[in-house]
Amino acid sequence: METKLWNLRNDEPLGPQVKEAAALIAAGEVVSFPTETVYGLGANGLDGKACQKIFAAKGRPADNPLILHIAEMGEIERLTRGLSPMARKLMEAFWPGPMTLIVPKSDLIPDVVTAGLDTVAVRFPSHPVARELIRQAGCPIAAPSANKSGKPSPTNAQDVLQDMDGIIAGVIDGGSCDIGVESTIIDTTGKEPVILRPGGITREMITEVMGTARLDPGLVRADQTPKAPGMKYRHYAPQAPMLLVEGPEASLGVIRLAIMAEASEQRVGVIALEETLHHFPKGGNFVVHDGGKNLEELAENLFRELRLFDREKVDLIIGEGVRDQDLGLAIMNRMRKSAGHNIVWAENGLLVRKSGHVPECLQTIVMEP
Ligand code: TXA
Ligand code: MG
Numbered sequence: 001m002e003t004k005l006w007n008l009r010n011d012e013p014l015g016p017q018v019k020e021a022a023a024l025i026a027a028g029e030v031v032s033f034p035t036e037t038v039y040g041l042g043a044n045g046l047d048g049k050a051c052q053k054i055f056a057a058k059g060r061p062a063d064n065p066l067i068l069h070i071a072e073m074g075e076i077e078r079l080t081r082g083l084s085p086m087a088r089k090l091m092e093a094f095w096p097g098p099m100t101l102i103v104p105k106s107d108l109i110p111d112v113v114t115a116g117l118d119t120v121a122v123r124f125p126s127h128p129v130a131r132e133l134i135r136q137a138g139c140p141i142a143a144p145s146a147n148k149s150g151k152p153s154p155t156n157a158q159d160v161l162q163d164m165d166g167i168i169a170g171v172i173d174g175g176s177c178d179i180g181v182e183s184t185i186i187d188t189t190g191k192e193p194v195i196l197r198p199g200g201i202t203r204e205m206i207t208e209v210m211g212t213a214r215l216d217p218g219l220v221r222a223d224q225t226p227k228a229p230g231m232k233y234r235h236y237a238p239q240a241p242m243l244l245v246e247g248p249e250a251s252l253g254v255i256r257l258a259i260m261a262e263a264s265e266q267r268v269g270v271i272a273l274e275e276t277l278h279h280f281p282k283g284g285n286f287v288v289h290d291g292g293k294n295l296e297e298l299a300e301n302l303f304r305e306l307r308l309f310d311r312e313k314v315d316l317i318i319g320e321g322v323r324d325q326d327l328g329l330a331i332m333n334r335m336r337k338s339a340g341h342n343i344v345w346a347e348n349g350l351l352v353r354k355s356g357h358v359p360e361c362l363q364t365i366v367m368e369p
Contacts, residue, residue, distance in 0.1 A: 040143030098200030253346030
């Protein structure tokens with residue numbers, strides 16, 4: 001299949017440009033489009049056959065349900081059997097934006113979308129292209145992130161094409177995504193809001209509005225199954241093995257480990273905050289990627305930089321972790337998965353293995369717990 005590319009990176013009105021893509025979606029095809037979080041792989045969310053194509057294109061397991069995207073607040077009403085006051089309060093506070101709500105599903109929704117669950121995930125994105133596309137398609141758009149299953153989510157059209165060229169009907173290029181990590185998923189079917197996936201709407205922001213925001217135990221404990229089916233899969237994985245450095249001295253730890261690995265003939269990829277890179281040695285067989293100045297920039301850059309390492313053929317990636325606070329919670333959720341939970345803790349001048357595996361060339365400077 002030839003994949004069409006629509007370039008919207010200019011100031012022309014969106015309507016006429018999005019028309020062709022929307023018509024393809026209405027006709028049961030799959031089209032990728034930008035949102036404020038990551039690029040989505042969209043199909044008519046009320047057409048089971050069209051949604052099957054999404055699973056096929058991604059190589060996605062059938063037990064991993066999709067998110068339905070809407071273009072107006074009110075469009076959620078016919079997708080659900082009923083909204084709790086909690087859900088309404090969250091919608092008022094954070095929609096349109098990077099928040100997905102889990103609500104009881106209505107009979108309108110094909111089983112393939114919800115993977116047979118009794119609930120459905122709904123999101124009202126703020127991105128103007130996403131909203132115009134949904135409006136013109138005239139249906140809720142089911143859309144997972146537009147990567148092949150297991151890879152980092154794409155945050156620009158080039159990264160979408162890398163995974164989907166020749167496989168889907170088209171890609172709308174609307175430039176780079178602002179937030180860079182996927183939406184916060186909140187389960188609203190219980191007594192209090194439960195975060196199933198951390199994202200751009202932070203736990204702190206939700207707590208401020210709702211008084212409380214629990215984390216799904218499956219997010220924090222290895223012995224609990226996450227409630228969002230997709231969260232149990234290995235994900236965001238670059239081709240090279242990755243080691244994540246956490247703790248109060250993560251910055252220094254990254255530099256020490258990178259130098260050590262490079263000394264044993266490894267081509268070392270590094271992703272770290274700008275401040276850390278100022279202290280990084282010049283020269284050497286390093287491929288250094290700037291994560292940015294702060295959490296917002298790190299979130300925005302993370303997936304693009306991880307994908308670059310695949311093309312640069314590094315042997316090992318060393319990443320700088322940040323604190324599990326604010327946007328840091330969402331960033332660390334992704335980074336730990338990218339690293340396959342290979343984590344080193346840096347504190348008091350010591351490097352200690354926290355979980356997973358440490359490459360052989362680093363075992364002399366990383367202590368066992
Ligand atoms: O920011 C985003 O949310 C992006 C953009 C495109 O909107 N979409 C996205 O979709 O990240 P996806 O499919 O990559 O992730 C959806 C997650 C999966 O972990 C899935 O298991 C979970 O949502 N999910 C979907 N329906 C669910 C449900 N009824 N109950 C619990 N988890 C659900
Ligand atoms: Mg995804």
